[in-house]
Amino acid sequence: MSNPSILILPGDGIGPEVMAEVRKIITWFGDKRDLAFDVSEDLVGGAAYDVHGKPLADETMDKAQNVDAVLLGAVGGPKYDDLDFSVKPERGLLRLRKEMDLYSNLRPAQCFDALADFSSLKKDIVAGLDIMIVRELTSGVYFGEPRGIFEEGNERVGINTQRYTESEIERAARSAFELAMRRNKKLCSMEKANVMESGILWREVVTRVAADYPEVELSHMYADNGAMQLVRAPKQFDVILTDNLFGDILSDCAAMLTGSLGMLPSASLGAPMANGRPKALYEPVHGSAPDIAGQGKANPIACILSFAMALRYSFDQGAEADRLEAAVEKVLADGHRTADLLGEEGVSPISTSEMGDVIVAAL
Amino acid sequence: MSNPSILILPGDGIGPEVMAEVRKIITWFGDKRDLAFDVSEDLVGGAAYDVHGKPLADETMDKAQNVDAVLLGAVGGPKYDDLDFSVKPERGLLRLRKEMDLYSNLRPAQCFDALADFSSLKKDIVAGLDIMIVRELTSGVYFGEPRGIFEEGNERVGINTQRYTESEIERAARSAFELAMRRNKKLCSMEKANVMESGILWREVVTRVAADYPEVELSHMYADNGAMQLVRAPKQFDVILTDNLFGDILSDCAAMLTGSLGMLPSASLGAPMANGRPKALYEPVHGSAPDIAGQGKANPIACILSFAMALRYSFDQGAEADRLEAAVEKVLADGHRTADLLGEEGVSPISTSEMGDVIVAAL
Numbered sequence: 126m127s128n129p130s131i132l133i134l135p136g137d138g139i140g141p142e143v144m145a146e147v148r149k150i151i152t153w154f155g156d157k158r159d160l161a162f163d164v165s166e167d168l169v170g171g172a173a174y175d176v177h178g179k180p181l182a183d184e185t186m187d188k189a190q191n192v193d194a195v196l197l198g199a200v201g202g203p204k205y206d207d208l209d210f211s212v213k214p215e216r217g218l219l220r221l222r223k224e225m226d227l228y229s230n231l232r233p234a235q236c237f238d239a240l241a242d243f244s245s246l247k248k249d250i251v252a253g254l255d256i257m258i259v260r261e262l263t264s265g266v267y268f269g270e271p272r273g274i275f276e277e278g279n280e281r282v283g284i285n286t287q288r289y290t291e292s293e294i295e296r297a298a299r300s301a302f303e304l305a306m307r308r309n310k311k312l313c314s315m316e317k318a319n320v321m322e323s324g325i326l327w328r329e330v331v332t333r334v335a336a337d338y339p340e341v342e343l344s345h346m347y348a349d350n351g352a353m354q355l356v357r358a359p360k361q362f363d364v365i366l367t368d369n370l371f372g373d374i375l376s377d378c379a380a381m382l383t384g385s386l387g388m389l390p391s392a393s394l395g396a397p398m399a400n401g402r403p404k405a406l407y408e409p410v411h412g413s414a415p416d417i418a419g420q421g422k423a424n425p426i427a428c429i430l431s432f433a434m435a436l437r438y439s440f441d442q443g444a445e446a447d448r449l450e451a452a453v454e455k456v457l458a459d460g461h462r463t464a465d466l467l468g469e470e471g472v473s474p475i476s477t478s479e480m481g482d483v484i485v486a487a488l
Numbered sequence: 489m490s491n492p493s494i495l496i497l498p499g500d501g502i503g504p505e506v507m508a509e510v511r512k513i514i515t516w517f518g519d520k521r522d523l524a525f526d527v528s529e530d531l532v533g534g535a536a537y538d539v540h541g542k543p544l545a546d547e548t549m550d551k552a553q554n555v556d557a558v559l560l561g562a563v564g565g566p567k568y569d570d571l572d573f574s575v576k577p578e579r580g581l582l583r584l585r586k587e588m589d590l591y592s593n594l595r596p597a598q599c600f601d602a603l604a605d606f607s608s609l610k611k612d613i614v615a616g617l618d619i620m621i622v623r624e625l626t627s628g629v630y631f632g633e634p635r636g637i638f639e640e641g642n643e644r645v646g647i648n649t650q651r652y653t654e655s656e657i658e659r660a661a662r663s664a665f666e667l668a669m670r671r672n673k674k675l676c677s678m679e680k681a682n683v684m685e686s687g688i689l690w691r692e693v694v695t696r697v698a699a700d701y702p703e704v705e706l707s708h709m710y711a712d713n714g715a716m717q718l719v720r721a722p723k724q725f726d727v728i729l730t731d732n733l734f735g736d737i738l739s740d741c742a743a744m745l746t747g748s749l750g751m752l753p754s755a756s757l758g759a760p761m762a763n764g765r766p767k768a769l770y771e772p773v774h775g776s777a778p779d780i781a782g783q784g785k786a787n788p789i790a791c792i793l794s795f796a797m798a799l800r801y802s803f804d805q806g807a808e809a810d811r812l813e814a815a816v817e818k819v820l821a822d823g824h825r826t827a828d829l830l831g832e833e834g835v836s837p838i839s840t841s842e843m844g845d846v847i848v849a850a851l
């Protein structure tokens with residue numbers, strides 16, 4: 126049997142640097158745990174635009190469709206700010222999400238014990254925080270038609286369309302309920318059903334799906350209140366389910382509660398492929414951070430933990446994922462810090478590459 | 489010359505209770521400062537539905553159009569949860585906003601010195617916080633067509649439309665720049681121009697309007713990053729400009745940073761009327777809080793400070809608004825607390841009505 130395959134798309138900014146550290150981890154699992162992967166690499170975002178004139182070449186799209194998992198670094202940077210909307214770096218990422226049909230975006234917001242002081246929130250509010258946000262990722266206002274800028278009378282009008290079918294809501298909801306079953310069996314669904322009809326349908330479908338998961342305690346919350354409650358008392362939540370746009374904002378808000386954005390991974394999952402594995406793309410929640418790119422300052426942990434999510438969700442290696450996560454916790458407990466995690470007295474930062482090395486050593 | 493007119497719409501839940509305290513304040517200004525108002529009162533929200541079968545009677549709408557300012561308490565409650573979308577309490581409020589064309593919603597997020605400990609954020613992150621969020625309030629996904637739940641093939645689809653014309657963006661932007669000129673001359677505009685064409689047009693128009701305000705330092709931020717930055721370091725902001733839906737979420741997030749939701753007022757302003765005053769509606773940011781309604785526990789300060797905003801923005805009485813705000817600061821400094829503001833040792837709560845009384849006394 127051939128090895129499982131991984132396509133690495135480092136992308137822009139700090140993407141290549143953090144991905145180099147993930148490569149060390151992948152190599153370690155091949156050498157020491159008999160978990161070898163066939164790894165290939167390609168371009169996405171600005172890096173792809175520079176070569177192909179678009180942020181994702183069709184051949185790269187094909188490759189992504191035919192591997193067991195995609196690992197992505199980050200896309201975007203000031204160099205590409207003035208590009209036309211249709212070829213901006215982000216379009217490469219959005220094309221991957223859409224064409225791979227990755228409808229379930231899992232974004233853990235977890236506060237690491239060793240880093241609780243980094244949060245702008247009081248320690249008792251965030252210590253031990255462990256939320257999972259499930260964001261629908263292939264529909265809503267990100268992809269709805271009509272969209273664009275149109276002439277109307279003497280002026281222009283900008284239009285986007287929020288659009289959700291019952292089946293789109295249902296499959297995202299099911300994945301959230303499944304996750305809740307494996308966690309604390311509490312699910313909170315967020316929308317604006319008091320203002321938007323798409324939110325009414327959302328609430329109705331989620332409530333219907335709940336009948337198949339009688340053990341899960343379901344609640345509904347308006348998204349504005351959701352943002353408030355995340356800031357006020359985030360530990361009230363276990364799994365949060367929400368749509369593409371609310372999920373974008375609420376998951377970033379939740380991520381920042383932990384105080385350590387450089388630590389947070391994500392998984393974007395689709396339907397099972399012929400081999401039973403889900404279509405999958407893993408990426409850190411942080412962006413391409415062009416201001417520190419190429420300086421060895423980036424924190425590779427979010428990207429490394431994204432690979433841990435790949436071990437868990439694509440390769441059914443939960444124990445190995447635990448091992449990798451434990452190694453990360455250990456290096457943090459030992460006081461190793463990249464530049465983004467400074468602040469304690471007497472700690473000096475280690476580089477991106479040194480962080481990769483100490484994690485390998487801890488494994 | 490006749491007195492300026494105010495229409496009071498107490499609404500649901502704690503609305504009537506907090507509004508009773510505002511009445512005391514209004515009376516005080518008439519008696520002691522020679523600032524008499526013609527005050528009338530009517531129904532909105534569930535209270536209107538109970539009487540008229542809809543959340544805002546046409547006659548009430550007419551009255552609102554013909555007074556100098558509307559003061560609204562709050563709308564909504566569990567009793568009305570199962571009503572049809574078209575007659576839910578919120579529709580009364582949305583109709584007022586839309587038909588009065590109140591395009592500029594001012595939401596201060598201010599941290600009161602005496603209450604900085606109430607925030608879930610660290611004190612140094614929020615002490616002295618003073619942000620003004622300008623939220624566009626009459627357009628975007630709240631009102632765009634088409635909207636609804638439609639049949640499509642074998643299933644239903646929920647649709648809402650995000651829609652902004654250049655002139656809608658421009659007038660909201662102007663009001664934000666005007667405010668920035670009277671504050672610290674820093675304006676940050678938030679959208680998702682990386683994903684939504686309506687955001688591209690938004691950014692373009694705001695940038696164009698900026699040419700008329702060369703003293704104001706303008707920046708742009710994606711709304712997801714905006715949510716993060718609000719949590720990470722809110723004091724980086726002075727005025728934030730954003731659309732109806734992002735504004736709903738971001739202003740609630742910002743409000744919660746202050747830790748004292750019961751304290752925050754808002755003003756919704758439209759175009760100048762024949763008498764030069766803007767169309768205007770003032771309301772607290774908090775909701776109808778049905779769980780504590782009728783118990784004398786509600787904090788009337790947000791509603792009282794909404795009246796202070798009316799003094800400033802509708803009646804050109806900035807000095808009197810300052811006086812009222814100072815009275816509120818004083819009662820807080822003196823240790824008076826309603827039940828929502830408890831937590832300090834040895835402080836016992838005063839009632840809604842007592843809070844109104846001590847503020848009148850402080851005036």
Ligand SMILES: CC(C)[C@H](C(=O)O)[C@@H](O)C(=O)O
Binds near residue numbers: 215219373682683712
């Ligand atoms: C880069 C951008 C298109 C993307 C999004 O808006 O989804 C990002 O913010 C994210 O959350 O992954």
Ligand SMILES: CC(C)[C@H](C(=O)O)[C@@H](O)C(=O)O
Binds near residue numbers: 319349578581582
């Ligand atoms: C009550 C509701 C319709 C309203 C809104 O969504 O605008 C509220 O959340 C607000 O922010 O004023």
